[in-house]
Amino acid sequence: MAWRIGVDIGGTFADFTALDTDTGDLRTLKVLTTPNAPGDDVAEGLRRLTAEGLVPAAVERFVHGTTVGVNTIIQRRGAPLALFTTQGFTDMLELARLRMPDTYSLFCERPEPLVPREHVFGIAERMDAEGNTVLAPERDSVAAAVSAAQAAGARGIVVSFLHAWRNDAHERAVVAMINEIAPDLFTFHGAEVWPAIREYERTTTAVLNAYVHPRIDAYLERVENQLRAAAIAAPLLLTTSAGGTMTAQRGRRDCVGMLLSGTASGVVGAGVVAKAAGVGAVLTLDVGGTSADVALLIDGRPAFGTGHNIGDFPLSIPSVAVVSSGQGGGSIARIDAQGVLQVGPESAGSTPGPACFGRGGERCTVTDAALLCGILGQGELGFGAIAPDKSLSEKAIAPIAAALKTDAAGAAEGVLQVAISGMLVEIDKLLARAGMHASELTLMPFGGAGPMLGALLAETAGIRRVLVPPVPGTLCALGALAADLRRDTMRTVLMPLEPAFWPTIQSGLAELAAEAGAALAEMGGAGEAETTLAADLRYRGQSFELTVPAGDSIAALAENFHAAHEEAFGHSEPGAPVEVVSLRAVARRAAPPLPFLSNPGGEHEETPEKLVPLTMGGATRQAGLYRRAALNPGGRFTGPAIVTQSDCTVLVPPGWSAETDALGNLVMENV
Template identity: 80%
Template sequence: MEADLAWRVGVDIGGTFADFVALDTDSGRLTTLKVLTTPQEPGQDVAAGLRRLAEDGLQPARVERFVHGTTVGVNTIIQRRGARLALFTTAGFTDMLELARLRMPDTYSLFCERPEPLVPREHVFPIEERMDAEGRTLVPPARASVAAALRAARAAGCQGIVVSLLHAWRNAAHEEAVAAMAAEMAPDLFVFRGSEVWPAIREYERTTTTVLNAYVHPRIDAYLERVEAQLAAAAIAAPLLLTTSAGGTMTARRGRRDCVGMLLSGTASGVVGAGVVARAAGLPSVLTLDVGGTSADVALLHDGLPAFGVGHAVGEFPLAIPTVAVVSSGQGGGSIAWLDAQGVLQVGPESAGSTPGPACFGRGGERCTVTDAALLCGILGQGELGFGAIAPQAELAEAAIAPIAARLGTDAATAAEGVLQVAISGMLVEIDKLLARAGMHASELTLMPFGGAGPMLGALLAEAAGLRRVLVPPVPGTLCALGALAADLRRDTMRTVLLPLEAAAWPRLAAVFAALSAEAGAALGEMSGAAEAEISLAADLRYRGQSYELTVPVPARFREEGSAAEMAALFHAAHAESFGHADPEAPVEVVSLRAAARHPAPPLPVPRRPAVPHEAAAEATIMLRLGGHWRQAGLFRRAALAPGACFTGPAVVTQADCTVLVPPAWRATTDELGNLVMEQP
């Protein structure tokens, strides 16, 4: 029967649309689709998309791989609709979440306030126990103390317990004991331990990450149950895989406990999809731009591979697990335009989402969004929007922008162009920061815009940022779903060691590398049944006395034959590349070691067609508002542009999943892979 399996399906649920990609491996045909999300009924958008795909030829019984990314977790945090939690922590440290790192979110604002913790202070309960920094028991956990904390948690109406005790990264015995007592005395309350979720040094970050995991657990658990029911109803027997924040995938069973691992799944899978396109096109350095309904996310790709980092903020809280290095700004297609107290035009971060959505959608939205502004400037409205799911209405957009235009003393079109310019400026701020940290100049990069609104604004952003080349993939509006199909099955492990990087410590470091590799490989085998796994290693290193560290990839052979000197040389080189200097004579400290096990996803076909250069003729002439006045522009359909087709902007290219804007004087060409490549003269 397995020989008959041929279909692979990728799904990404965003703030406005649910994106679907279905690949028929027999024929190589790729079917893409967008449907509006159903935040009031999570999971129904998956069912609606599968029905539409079945009408277009999908054979559910032949689906061999189903990969899903969702924003349920991150939206739960942003909207603060998660579980009511209690935090059990070491007596004397119950103010940990309030104290945080004693830093304000905005250093230069006199009115800045720190966000309220997800666990209020009155739900933090002390446990009489103590362990020293070396993991030795000083005071064992007192059962009476745990019982008292549970009674208080029940009285407060808590649904779950987070156990995060001092120095548990070194020795988890006390956390395990407290969790076992809680499970015995209150089996109806779910329990998560900090040493289980992410056993890393730094109590605040470890505790916050565990709180995030527990906070979203009930909603994610219920959501995955509904999606699995929808798959069963659609006769899809393939196991449900979930995209992860690290650009891989995991099983739904593991996702029910490892909830933080999928918080940033959509943004990560978009970068993975962009990597597939970049490698096929032979692009060494790419800046990705994913503009959805809520945010604009940018990342750097080198040879098609993303960078990774830790400390990414989810909502207003740090996430300690490794994630694809993406920076975000609150300027998406659904981001709302508004005037501040000084009458200055602002865009975002509040978004209209899919309900009520942009005003022009006719679903009840009354405030102007970036999408409404693009419609009033003539960019949108030239073809179907969201696979025909939406017929935008210009009169509704005009009514939405009228209050802004009146206060600015201008007409609707000028105000609309201002909204687009402010949105681009907000994205530009984050891009400048990213390039400065990477030590790169914009002229070295190709911009790859995707998402529903990325190609609409990509070339305008490239002009503002100083990039001279833009590549729009064949299916940019559903690239995140395509990336889900390309994501490898992956499991990350780490352990904090706090050892000097010296020859005497190397046997211990090698033993930890070996143990982490075995742990990651076993977890991957449990998820996939695969006997073989590709193992990659990394180390968090710093000069002694530094308060931060660098994550440095190390060769897999270090498990057997590496040396402290070799690892130190890698760190010095990485430090010089990141900060412009290094001190080879300074002592180095190993903070944590990491291992990742990977089982590659089946390769995606990348069809090529010979490119025959020719000048493409516009199907119609339209009017665009660009540069402060209206001008004529050509209208093209993406499907009609054969490889080798060339034309010069200003122009608009329509396709089912997005709209592409080609600014004046930019030269656009369709390459042999179907990419639309725009270059500035």
């Protein structure tokens, strides 16, 4: 007997998926997160799984995703840092890109940097644009800066110098000096974290990495101790922003690599389900306690990109392409100064949580609104972890209802509609960039709150088909199990795409592939690995580049770029000069496959357990209540209906039909 465990820590719940590899049995579980004692939720989940039959000594794979890093940034609870830059460039973080977060707001302000200006110190050094030393750093200059950083209370130092993407010798030399002068300070340098062109983005990524390092390091040590205490010998693997996994040892230094781990895991899990179901184009909708995250899947594969924001700051590493809006199950509803109903981005999280949780929350959230509409409250919430109290939701929504001059049910419907509208804004942007129409897509909602809002969002967006996985509330944990062991490497080269440079491009790609392969072997030992090569290209004079497959010749690489430019922007210039900005390599080792048992069943009509009141469209009507565990493949029914299960609640609105397919997915269509 062998077990594999996937864990995903969200804003409100910690999700667990345990697979018995002998029987193919999947067990799922949710426990409330413990933000004041990170890691205790993992211990509680393991204790409950063990009580239900898990054999800790038989666990062969343990994969974990967490929001500790991203929450640290959003809440600004990271380590106090100092930044060493090239002398004369100490205003780099203050200047940023001179872009305002909201171009059209008269009251918009740029966020404060994670490293205050008074904690940024210039070092007398200079490397030219070709990577040649103009002025080497001296120990006295570094020692003075270290002394000033210590006096300012810094626990760590980030070193990021001009043109270090071309040659990081000065960065490495200064880090070595710091380690000798003040070994109690931890250090990172920009080219170590991500050796890409553009000083601000490289520096910010390194700062983010250092800012969360102490909390992630302590958290991982705590989780590893808990695994040992639970007699689990499997090494701790972490899900990454790129949809793969890495070891905890590497995660202690590559902290930015796991900032979007939970979000990426959900998309990976959705891709596994979509591929098994034979669905080509999917829009995923992951609604947790804090946000709604959407992504596009084509044939089960997500898109990747760089430049995603973590809180207020850009992250330059590759990650699964996901867009987020601040409307989750715990997002708080309010009336703004203009008397307009708003939902999010502030969230009640798990502490105190929505008002109906009875844990001290007093403000109305999306979860409270769903309870007042009758969507929730018909079955378990979070595997029985919560028994929602409707009277607390009524009390919380009363001020909003009074301001809107309506009753509690009307205000609750308004909260859900505003939340869905906020999600729709980001979906419209995503589809416009992808050149796709909503009618081409199947929506796959998951997360604790996704299935209760999925069909309503689909109806508003013009999507006519919704597929709800068997265990949508814990799909991110399932995705962690399905994630490959993966290592990304890159190097900025900045050269013309000309035949004379092809040998240099080839050797650079070969070196990156070897580096990625060696890192993979270090993390997972010897074994089969797949390596993918790519390059970032742009037309000369452009500010940004496109990532395309490397191909096996310079002509193939150029053709790949022109085709990608045509697809992305509707035009290309095959005769124009092209620049190679960066080279990339990805090494991956596939995770063990997950079992999907198919049971075709026979067509039949499902009978509701009973009828329950549901408020929609300004009227209260009777909806059929179904238990997900009692639905059989081939079973059909029509809305309005509510389907309850341990990890979530599914809403089938009026005018929609639903059928359970052979894999246990609930497929809804707008008839």
